[in-house]
Amino acid sequence: xxxxxxxxxxxxxxxxxxxxxxxxxxxxxxxxxxxxxxxxxxxxxxxxxxxxxxxxxxxxxxxxxxxxxxxxxxxxxxxxxxxxxxxxxxxxxxxxxxxxxxxxxxxxxxxxxxxxxxxxxxxxxxxxxxxxxxxxxxxxxxxxxxxxxxxxxxxxxxxxxxxxxxxxxxxxxxxxxxxxxxxxxxxxxxxxxxxxxxxxxxxxxxxxxxxxxxxxxxxxxxxxxxxxxxxxxxxxxxxxxxxxxxxxxxxxxxxxxxxxxxxxxxxxxxxxxxxxxxxxxxxxxxxxxxxxxxxxxxxxxxxxxxxxxxxxxxxxxxxxxxxxxxxxxxxxxxxxxxxxxxxxxxxxxxxxxxxxxxxxxxxxxxxxxxxxxxxxxxxxxxxxxxxxxxxxxxxxxxxxxxxxx
Numbered sequence: 001x002x003x004x005x006x007x008x009x010x011x012x013x014x015x016x017x018x019x020x021x022x023x024x025x026x027x028x029x030x031x032x033x034x035x036x037x038x039x040x041x042x043x044x045x046x047x048x049x050x051x052x053x054x055x056x057x058x059x060x061x062x063x064x065x066x067x068x069x070x071x072x073x074x075x076x077x078x079x080x081x082x083x084x085x086x087x088x089x090x091x092x093x094x095x096x097x098x099x100x101x102x103x104x105x106x107x108x109x110x111x112x113x114x115x116x117x118x119x120x121x122x123x124x125x126x127x128x129x130x131x132x133x134x135x136x137x138x139x140x141x142x143x144x145x146x147x148x149x150x151x152x153x154x155x156x157x158x159x160x161x162x163x164x165x166x167x168x169x170x171x172x173x174x175x176x177x178x179x180x181x182x183x184x185x186x187x188x189x190x191x192x193x194x195x196x197x198x199x200x201x202x203x204x205x206x207x208x209x210x211x212x213x214x215x216x217x218x219x220x221x222x223x224x225x226x227x228x229x230x231x232x233x234x235x236x237x238x239x240x241x242x243x244x245x246x247x248x249x250x251x252x253x254x255x256x257x258x259x260x261x262x263x264x265x266x267x268x269x270x271x272x273x274x275x276x277x278x279x280x281x282x283x284x285x286x287x288x289x290x291x292x293x294x295x296x297x298x299x300x301x302x303x304x305x306x307x308x309x310x311x312x313x314x315x316x317x318x319x320x321x322x323x324x325x326x327x328x329x330x331x332x333x334x335x336x337x338x339x340x341x342x343x344x345x346x347x348x349x350x351x352x353x354x355x356x357x358x359x360x361x362x363x364x365x366x367x368x369x370x371x372x373x374x375x376x377x378x379x380x381x382x383x384x385x386x387x388x389x390x391x392x393x394x395x396x397x398x399x400x401x402x403x404x405x
Contacts, residue, residue, distance in 0.1 A: 018171070051107050
């Protein structure tokens, strides 16, 4: 029975589409109204910091509420908060501090829903008879496809209708996602979970990540890359579109090209990934996914070349999340899946709030091109561990084994 699995993919794609629209609308709105790269970076901070808090402390609540219930509640609250932003813009007005507050609440509420949907993936794929390798690739592919569609759409809508329209669409996607999960996904019990206090459950998730050196190294790499990606997406690409390309559609096209390449890469990995060496594939793809797309912007290449490079980087990135998913679902005990995933998400997002602040402040100090070169260098350094660290040799196995309890 594959309908619940397909429903999960659809709901997550809707939610991701809304996220992309919001992530492009908000920085453009702030930059347009304030003209400040620093304030744009501060808005990025208000977008990413609550993700860390919510992922760290909300995953245990996901365990308690159940995966389906947590997903529905999270989406409903997020949708209402997002719709409040354009409602205030069109009526009483919206001050910059109030916008920061609403952004904070919006992402605080949204993150547990993402954790809950990912935690449902192994059970719903098993229910539908889908191999976990194919399920993780399909889940990531649906998310990448939503990014591919949402980013160019955002660029066009910003130009034609303004940021408020994007935020309205974002709120609606959350409500639709909640309806799909509530109606089309069965309740999944967290079998084997021992009852315990909140702090003990939180400690268990942290202890699991700390003991697993491979997971710890992979998460550390994602920490840095997520920070850099936040700065690139929410500050540097906005500045590039305004100051270099002179067209907001350039912002959406670059992000969309990255997403389109990632969709293609995910499809290819889903079809051929079982025959590829996992560690080498991950290391090479991680390297290509980060460095080239930022370096070409710093070099000032023609826009079509930058677009093609973004697509190539996206293609390489298409293999990263499926490999991480296989690694996680193969090693995390089922009773603590939400807690462990939440801990990893919190850790992976921990430096994201600094990404926007770093990009904005460094650009004001040194200029856009120098900042792009600096970010490309950091991407390069972060890509080294799979090639040199002993723990990564475990990925040379076809399927990483779960650690013994």
